[in-house]
Amino acid sequence: MQIGLWGRSALCTALMLLTALAPANADDGYRLWLRQTAPTSQASVEIKGGTPTLALAGAELRDILSAEDGTVLVGLSSDPAIAALGLPTQGLGDEGYLVRAMTNNGRKTIVVTANAPAGVLYGAFALARHKATGGDIASVNLRSVPGVKLRVLNHWDNLDGHVERGYAGQSLWDWWTLPDFKDPRYTDYARANASLGINGTVLNNVNAKADSLTAPYIAKAAALADVFRPWGIKVYLSARFSAPIEIGGLKSADPRDPAVAAWWKAKADEIYKAIPDFGGFLVKANSEGQPGPRDYGATHADGANMLAAAVKPHGGIVMWRAFVYAETDPEDRAKQAYTEFKPLDGQFADNVLVQVKNGAIDFQPREPFHPLFGAMPKTPLMLELQITKEYLGFATHLAYLAPLFEEVLDAPTGQRKGETVASVVAGAAEGHRLSGIAGVANIGRDRDWSGSTFNQANWYAFGRLAWDPTLSSEAIAREWTAQTFGNDTRVVAPVVAMMMGSREAVVNYTGPLGLAHLMGTGHHYGPAPWVSELARPEWNPVYYHRADKAGIGFDRTKTGSNAVSQYAPSVARIFSDPRKTPERDLLWFHHVPWTWKMASGDTLWNTLVTHYDRGVADVAQMGRQWEALKPFIDQERFAKQATYFDIQYREAKWWRDASLAYWMSVNGLSLPAGVAAPEHDLAWYKAQSFPYAPGQGK
Ligand code: BDP
Numbered sequence: 232m233q234i235g236l237w238g239r240s241a242l243c244t245a246l247m248l249l250t251a252l253a254p255a256n257a258d259d260g261y262r263l264w265l266r267q268t269a270p271t272s273q274a275s276v277e278i279k280g281g282t283p284t285l286a287l288a289g290a291e292l293r294d295i296l297s298a299e300d301g302t303v304l305v306g307l308s309s310d311p312a313i314a315a316l317g318l319p320t321q322g323l324g325d326e327g328y329l330v331r332a333m334t335n336n337g338r339k340t341i342v343v344t345a346n347a348p349a350g351v352l353y354g355a356f357a358l359a360r361h362k363a364t365g366g367d368i369a370s371v372n373l374r375s376v377p378g379v380k381l382r383v384l385n386h387w388d389n390l391d392g393h394v395e396r397g398y399a400g401q402s403l404w405d406w407w408t409l410p411d412f413k414d415p416r417y418t419d420y421a422r423a424n425a426s427l428g429i430n431g432t433v434l435n436n437v438n439a440k441a442d443s444l445t446a447p448y449i450a451k452a453a454a455l456a457d458v459f460r461p462w463g464i465k466v467y468l469s470a471r472f473s474a475p476i477e478i479g480g481l482k483s484a485d486p487r488d489p490a491v492a493a494w495w496k497a498k499a500d501e502i503y504k505a506i507p508d509f510g511g512f513l514v515k516a517n518s519e520g521q522p523g524p525r526d527y528g529a530t531h532a533d534g535a536n537m538l539a540a541a542v543k544p545h546g547g548i549v550m551w552r553a554f555v556y557a558e559t560d561p562e563d564r565a566k567q568a569y570t571e572f573k574p575l576d577g578q579f580a581d582n583v584l585v586q587v588k589n590g591a592i593d594f595q596p597r598e599p600f601h602p603l604f605g606a607m608p609k610t611p612l613m614l615e616l617q618i619t620k621e622y623l624g625f626a627t628h629l630a631y632l633a634p635l636f637e638e639v640l641d642a643p644t645g646q647r648k649g650e651t652v653a654s655v656v657a658g659a660a661e662g663h664r665l666s667g668i669a670g671v672a673n674i675g676r677d678r679d680w681s682g683s684t685f686n687q688a689n690w691y692a693f694g695r696l697a698w699d700p701t702l703s704s705e706a707i708a709r710e711w712t713a714q715t716f717g718n719d720t721r722v723v724a725p726v727v728a729m730m731m732g733s734r735e736a737v738v739n740y741t742g743p744l745g746l747a748h749l750m751g752t753g754h755h756y757g758p759a760p761w762v763s764e765l766a767r768p769e770w771n772p773v774y775y776h777r778a779d780k781a782g783i784g785f786d787r788t789k790t791g792s793n794a795v796s797q798y799a800p801s802v803a804r805i806f807s808d809p810r811k812t813p814e815r816d817l818l819w820f821h822h823v824p825w826t827w828k829m830a831s832g833d834t835l836w837n838t839l840v841t842h843y844d845r846g847v848a849d850v851a852q853m854g855r856q857w858e859a860l861k862p863f864i865d866q867e868r869f870a871k872q873a874t875y876f877d878i879q880y881r882e883a884k885w886w887r888d889a890s891l892a893y894w895m896s897v898n899g900l901s902l903p904a905g906v907a908a909p910e911h912d913l914a915w916y917k918a919q920s921f922p923y924a925p926g927q928g929k
Contacts (some may be wrong), residue, residue, distance in 0.1 A: 258865040260679030263423050263490050264714040265273040267363060270297030274341075279313060279686035281870040283350035283461035287422075288355040292343065295359045300368045301339030302334070305351060309345050310384035319374075320344060320486065326430070326463075327376030328354030330361075332369055339862040341371060347428045349430070349463030357722045364713045372686025375699065379585070381548070381667030382697035383431035384424070385513065386674070389929065390443065395436050396619050396755075396926045398626035399675030399682035404434060410454030417455060420674070421462035427694025432459065433669075437515035437552065438928065441474035444498055453505040462888065465510035467550070472534060474498070474513060485527035485536035499541035509546035512538050513586070513669075518555045531555070531571065539580035548665065550613055551579075553587045553603060556769065561765035562791035563785075564769040565591040569602050573797075577609040584667050589639040589652075591794070592775075594671075595747040596623050597635070598815050599806070602797035604652045605644030605660075613667035614639070614656045618689045620673065621755055623737045625683025625925065628879045629853060629872075630737045631730035633692035633704030640700045645799030653700040669696040683875055684715065684868050688730065695785060705731055722863045728855045736853070738815075739846025740883040741890075744839060745784065745819035748775040749890070754924035757882065758889040761896075777822055778897045783835070795820060814838075825898050837903050839894070843887040844906065850876070851885045889916035 274296035289305050296303055306313050308329075320329055327347040335342075343354040357373050376816035387395040388402035403420060405412070413780060424432070433453055436444045442448055456466040475481040475494040478900040484491055502509050516523025516534055526533030535551040542549065548885040556567040579585065585607065590598020594617040604612060616636055623630040640653035650660045658666030670693040674679045681687045692707045705727065712726045733928055741758070742749050749760040749772045763773040777785050787794035788807045795806040803810045814829060827835040854876035888909035891902065896913050909916075 238556040257867045260684050260687065263680060264363075264691055264711055265359075265423065265426055266714060267295045267359060269294050271337070272298040274298055274300045274303050276303040276305060279310040280303065280348075280523070280769055281601075282348045283726055284352050284463060287425075287461055288343065288348075288352040291352070291355040291359060291641070295362055296341070296368070298413045300497065301341055302335075304335070304340055304342045304344075304659065304831075305355070306344060307348070308346050310344075313342065313344050316342060318342065320346065321652060322376065323350060323374075324376055326353060326428070328357060328374070330354045330358050330371055330373040332371045337678065341368070348485050349425075352425055353363065353428050356428075359426070360710060361716065363718065364710045366719045377428055377698045378653075378659075378700050379433055379666045379668050379697055380658070381510075381550075381665070381669075382427075382429050383433060383510075383550075383667060383669045383869070384429060384618075384672040384674070384693075385433045385437065385469075385615070385669050386672045387436040387438070388434065389436050390448070393929060394675055395438060395675070395924065395928050396617075396621040396671070397789045398676050398926050399673060399680060399686070400677040401675060403674060403676055406448070406451055406457065409451035413454055416676075417458045420680075421459045421464050421840055423680075423690075424464055424694065425462040427691060428698040429694045430463050431465045431467055431510050432552075432672075433469055433513045435469045437469045437513060438519075438521065439469040439471040439515070441471045441477040443468055444474050444502075445478055446501070449502055449505050452502075456506045456509070465508055466509035467504060467513055468502075470514050470525070470538065471486050471522065472510040472516050483527065484522060486524045486529050486533045487527070488527065490834055492537050492540065493538075495538055499547065500544065503542075503545040503547075507545075509542075509545065509547060509551055510579075511542045511582075513550040513552070515552045515554065517557065518552070527769065530575060532575045535583045535585075536578075536580045539583045544582070548582045548584060549580075550584050550586045550667065550669065553585050553601075553612075553727075554615070558767045563794050564774075564785065565785075565787065566753075566792060566794045566797060569606065569797045572603060573606055575610075577608040579610050582665070584611045584613040584665055584668075586615045586669055588615045588617075592747060594622055596630075596734065596741055597745070598747065599816060599819060600639045600644070600652050602644040602794075604642075604655045605646030605650055605799060606797070608661045610645075610851070611658055611661075611663040611665040611667070612655060612668055614652065615669045615671070616693060617671040618673045618693050619926075620689070622741075622750060623734070623927065624879060624882065625756065626686060627875045628737060629683075629685045629729065629733045629875070631685065631704070631708060631733045632689045632691075632733050633691070633696065633707050636692065636696050637704045640696065643802070645802035654705075657700060668693075668700070670694075670697070684872060685730070685733075687715065712722065714881065717865060719863060722860060723916075724854050725860060729856050732849055733853065736846045736849035736883070739842045739849065740886045741846075743842035743846070744814060744835075745816040745821075746776055747819065748772055751921065751924075754921055754927045756921050756924040758886045758893075758916065760890055761913070776818070778894065780898060782822050782824040782827070783894070783898075784822040785820070786822040787820045791822065800856045825900060836894075836898065836900055840891065840903060840906055843891060847880070847887050848882045854880060864910075884910070887914075889913075892916055 325347045328350045345351045392401040473484045517525040539549045553568045654660040691711045708727045708730045712723045751757045751759040760772045768824045795803045825836040829838045892909040892913040
């Protein structure tokens with residue numbers, strides 16, 4: 232097209248105007264923590280070997296290293312050119328990597344190697360991280376082996392695109408246009424996961440539809456598997472236990488019925504034909520209305536083993552969830568999983584992992600570690616964490632979850648000397664071949680993937696901890712911040728400080744001192760500690776806090792449900808004694824009077840109030856810290872987060888006010904002098920209703 236002189240200058244003016252109007256450096260967060268800009272002069276990258284994964288590793292390295300960094304040699308440790316260098320590659324296993332700067336034939340060379348292609352890819356990403364966090368390239372020397380074998384995201388994505396407990400838009404998977412259209416975003420998703428070492432993804436909701444196992448949907452899953460494969464990621468499916476009835480035309484799903492077992496075997500064969508490296512099944516059975524082996528009087532081990540036998544010839548595994556509680560069971564909900572699963576230790580097939588949530592109730596902002604960890608030494612236990620913030624403020628609140636993850640990983644089980652939840656999960660403590668960590672994903676079709684920039688940090692932290700459960704939450708926050716907002720201490724230090732205090736702030740304004748499960752019914756949005764009329768006792772917040780005029784808290788000692796007895800004796804001794812129980816867990820284990828004297832000498836009631844106030848004050852403080860960062864953060868991400876802090880502050884105050892109004896209605900106490908009264912009366916808080924809150928179960 233010809234543009235005349237006049238036309239050109241008008242166009243220039245228009246362009247200049249547009250540039251002036253556009254924010255200095257708009258950024259929608261799509262690039263996550265992978266924000267390196269390609270160097271002007273790329274390093275020379277020599278790839279030894281021709282697998283697609285090695286090619287991807289090479290491409291990553293070309294994008295981050297410049298000519299001055301030297302020559303890069305990428306390949307398997309078995310390649311003669313690399314083997315000749317005599318590097319210490321033993322012990323790297325299938326996924327570990329070695330990245331080392333050295334002089335080779337007189338040339339500055341960086342070697343990125345591993346025993347298998349995925350390890351090389353992880354090495355390339357480790358080098359990218361090293362560079363983006365300010366590491367020196369000339370002396371680089373990185374070696375790492377994952378501490379856990381299966382590092383898996385669980386997507387609670389339904390086939391209609393709705394994500395259960397998802398706050399970042401619709402599902403990434405467009406089941407309707409699959410398998411034909413492979414959205415480029417699937418590749419970006421796989422790359423982001425590979426950058427963290429995540430090596431598996433369960434595509435569909437644990438509240439599964441049998442349709443996921445029909446031929447058309449297997450073909451769709453296979454298309455995704457094809458995209459993910461070069462990135463080292465295996466696909467898994469949640470299996471509905473009653474599928475043999477629903478799509479197989481059988482009368483029963485009894486795991487002891489040979490026809491049922493044969494159906495699953497044929498189904499597994501069919502899946503493996505389409506997806507030769509299919510990972511296996513995840514199963515939620517006999518929990519919250521899901522079908523399972525208990526419907527037939529069979530055990531969870533019977534159910535898991537039948538599926539395990541079906542996938543075993545293909546090298547598959549079964550992740551069988553211990554998140555099991557029944558409406559018919561009057562036992563303390565916190566005890567039911569242990570009661571059900573502990574006696575089954577030793578009965579599971581060797582390709583079954585039992586997947587256990589971090590705490591015994593349900594992903595609350597704080598829970599003591601699940602007593603099953605360390606209590607089933609003959610069974611590999613997979614840790615299940617929730618990355619999506621169902622109970623921690625949905626997408627808008629800043630709650631950096633690595634401190635929560637770290638708290639459970641570091642918890643001593645008391646079962647064996649030095650044993651922690653992390654060592655049980657890593658399989659090291661009990662010598663298991665299989666080990667795994669699962670995270671319920673917070674990923675959707677929002678441009679920024681996770682609903683906010685800071686939610687990306689939770690995806691990131693999950694991946695990093697799954698790779699190395701000994702990493703500190705603070706170190707992870709530092710590296711994430713440097714990559715996400717730039718490696719400037721004026722940004723990194725305050726952002727890390729905000730992140731590190733953020734989860735405790737949520738605990739304080741939603742449920743301090745061991746309170747839990749006080750949220751609104753169904754959607755789980757906002758406070759509703761007063762709810763008491765739901766059909767099942769354990770659906771009601773009053774079941775959990777047990778507040779009355781005299782006191783508050785759930786007595787889980789001998790005088791109550793005796794859930795403490797499910798822990799190892801040394802741990803049980805601590806949790807049995809309200810004076811020894813950490814105050815942060817006090818009301819989880821004990822029912823104490825409102826006048827109970829805390830370590831500070833103040834009463835429980837006053838202390839509770841102080842915690843609520845601290846939670847709200849901490850949110851205000853985070854908002855101010857963020858404001859001060861304005862000059863350093865691009866306008867788009869800055870403005871969205873600033874608004875999110877306004878929302879979080881409003882909702883933190885709502886939680887505090889509604890909770891205090893309710894506790895006062897129960898205990899008849901007044902607030903300590905100088906403490907602000909709730910903004911509204913209790914009736915106002917009770918009257919709030921949110922039928923369209925996002926992420927609800929269907
Ligand atoms: C609960 C969620 C529910 C899930 C359930 C589970 O509210 O949507 O189905 O966990 O983990 O926290 O199965």
